[in-house]
Amino acid sequence: MARRWIGIVVIMLGALAAARGQGVALDASVDRNPVGVGEQFTLAFTLSNAGMGGGKDLKLPDLGKFRIMAGPNESSSVQIINGAVSSSVTYSYILQPKETGKFTIGSASIDVGGKRYASPPIALEVVQGTSQQRQRQSAAADDASVQIGDNLFLKASVDRTHVMQGEQINLVFKLYTRVSINNYAVDKNPNMTGFWGEDVETPKNISLTTETVNAKQYRVGVIKRVALFPTQSGTLEISPMEVQTTVQVQDRRSLDPFDSFFRDPFGRAVNYTVKSEPLKIKVDPLPPDPPAEFKGAVGQFAMSTTVDKRTTRTNEPVSLKVTVSGNGNIKLIESPSVELPPDFEQYSPKVAESIDRAGERVSGSKTFEYLLIPRYPGVKVIKPVTFAFFDPRKREYVRLRSPQIELNVEQGTAPAAPLIAGGNREDVRLLSQDIRFIKLADAGLSRRGEALHASGIFLVMVLLPLAGLAGAFVYTRQRQAVMLDQAGYRNRKAMKIARKGLKQAEYLLKEKGGNPAANQRLRFYGEVSRALWRYVGDKLDIPQSAFSVEGAAAELAAREADPALTDALTGILQTCDMARFAPTSLEVGAMQKTYDEARRIIVELERTLK
């Protein structure tokens, strides 16, 4: 057994060795050529007869023009045919071309037993689209195209290409045909940006008419009819419409009887897409300065207003209908604003519209039904409802104005609800109010930055009372000080008072030409006495109540006054007392003497009691 195994192995090894001896080669191939862009194909490098060791280090050529989708996939095979052994290893890549053109896939190389083998380069053509599909279809399609050609087309037409904003344009798509069409379906509706389109009803079954174009007679069917209203100005484009048709074509090419046998005797159905041309519409803007009520309505309109009842009760609703009818962009009409007396409750209107699209122009009516609830009794006036539109025929704005509506509101059974209910309500009421009128009185202009409190006069006016207060303060302080220093005060004032008393005495002395009456003489002594008393009291700071001649004499002695002066003072005081209580010796000469004596004493005392 063992010998037999060994024998087989030896044979195998021998065979492999033999195989190795035969030509080692690296080949390159693609599974298809030409290739469509985006189509996948396989690039394979096949290494044959590389023997046991196989190949190492496969170096790829530059594949920059392709996308590597998968790979490398390695597969190997060994074949023994009639004793000849051949082995091969295939490295395959799935590639996708990026662009069209003729390319050369360069050499790949591989290392087999230390020796490099290179593959031959491959020329590859990349074509547009799917090459095989194209080939398959082109025959039939070409034939169909030839047959259909001018005989089937879609035409878009408008009744006018230059309009005002909001003016109606009729757009019609017609299918012209000279071939028989089994069926059609709209593939792509036109894009009508900048327009508001209203599909005009077209009958389900297309009624065909005949038209002659370029001396050929066509059957014509209207596929779509649209009323367009431009909502903006400028040059607007209507993009093409695409319609997929199924056309019956006669297959004339094939003469094969078997083919003919299986063929539809009426021809073959082919799908064919027809496309209309894009259209350009020039739209002029509306004239400037529209009336305030204008909200975009263009056409010819009439307005009517009706109220369901003229007399109502509070809290019973009244319906106000405003109907706008005519032709134009009815759908775009906005509700005209109705101005109500403030004590009405108003709800947003109920809108109903009926549009007739059958005719040349879109016409119809739009009804706005306002529900009004009066809250307070009285005769209420609803201001005229106004509505404005642009008439493209006259090229001007038209304002419509309804008559004024009067409503007689009677007191209903339910009590009037308070008008302001809830926080929101108050805001609304305030909004309905208006600003108050300007002030017509003298404006009282002043220069900016001229504040009263910052003016110089004001500063002075503030400082003045303060200064006055300061003065009063100083004055009081002084007075207080003087009062505290009573002795000093009396001392200072003593001379003045004494002099005043003596002056009085002197006056009395000189009464009646130096011969005063008896009572005046008495008063003279009194004055002299008082002046002296007062003076001495003030000077010596002795209260008047505690004053006595003895006390004064003692005080004077204490102040080291001249004893002679003290004696003179006591003497004259006694003289005065005697004269007052025993008025026998009231002679003018004595009086003069007393006066002089008193003066001398005061002057002396003033000098002594400094």
Add this chain to the structure above:
Amino acid sequence: MVLAALCAFLPSLLAAQSPDELVAQGNQLYQQGKIAEARDAYQKVVNSGYVSGELLYNLGNAWYRTGDIPRAILCYERALRLLPADDDLRHNLQLANLMITDRIEPTPRLFIWEHWDAFKNWLSLRGLTIVTYGWFVAVIAGVAVVLLARTHALRKTVALITAGAAFIFLLFLASFFDKVGDVSRADLAIILDRVVTVKNSPDPKSSDAFVIHGGVKVQIIDRFSTWVKIRLADGKVGWMESGAGEII
């Protein structure tokens, strides 16, 4: 013909007038419904440096009528400093504030401050100055009488009255100083741009904090190059370009 001549003549007529005549002219134009012309006349007076509460009120009305609510609010706010107790003015300002986009709820304040504001705004600054001065003189006179009074009874009575007067005077003085601060404060502005995007930091690339619209009253709390830091009445804070509003 005559009208055309008048129209051509009008501007030169306006230029030659004194401020008082210009105001009268504006009032007349306003009454005739020529709001824009009236507004220009008022504006001219304001630009020439003259000012009064009535004038600013009328100018605010003209802005309101010509549809510029934020400017109307600005004028009303300026007028309010001169006519704090004017009923018409407060009404119109309230109305204008209802017309703007943003409704900002101010943060609630202690009721006593509301009373204080009511007291403070009862008079204009000028009126408050005069009243405060009157009380000042009364207090000074009272003190002087107390100082100079010779009898004790008189001194006692006058001192009592003066103490009361001094209390009232201090109250007015405080409100006077508060009002001087209010009137001269330059950190309140009205947004005039239609829409302002307020940023989180003074940088155009910064993230958006919030959006406010024209007419909103903001407090300026900081400045950085062309940016201002603002605070809304409800306490929101952010940065915006300083050109978007005008100081009251």
